[in-house]
Amino acid sequence: MGREVTGVERRVEIEDDPVGARDYVVCRVEELPTGSRKLVPVGKFGVGVFNVGGEYHAITNYCPHAGGPLCLGRVGGMTLPRDDLPEKMEWVREGEILKCPWHLWEFDIATGTTIAQPAKRIRTYEVRVEEGMVILRR
Secondary structure, three states: OOOEEOOOOEEEOOOOOOOOOOEEEEEEHHHOOOOOEEEEOOOOOOEEEEEEOOEEEEEEOOOOOOOOOHHHOEEEEEEEEOOOOOOOEEEEEEEEEEEOOOOOOEEEOOOOEEOOOOOOEOOEEEEEEEOOEEEEEO
C-alpha cells in the first residue's frame, strides 16, 4: 500500500494486520535529537515519542493516576542508594524518567512502568527508523 501524506502529520498506511496496527511518520530523525520529545496526535490522548540516548520510545500521553497529560512532564533521572555507601544517595538514569506534571508520578520512558510501583505501567508503542524517518506503530 502506498504512502499517504496529510498536512503536517504524515501517516503511512500499511497492509492491514490482525490487530489493525498502523504506522505513523512522526518526523525526520534530525527533528528529534537526543533528549527531545514530540507529541503526536494519535489515539484518544496522543502519544509522546522520546529520543533517549539515541533510542526512540513512545508512550501514551495519559497518566493513570489522575488522567494528566503525562508526556508534558519533566524528563530527568532519579535518586537511588549507593551500593558501596547505602546511607548515601546518587543521581542515576538522567533523561530516562518522566514525571507527570500534575502529581509527579514517575515513569520509565522505555518500559512505561512506574518507578514507585513497577507492577503498574502505561502503554508503550514500537518506534523504528526507516529511510531517515521516525515511525510510530500503533
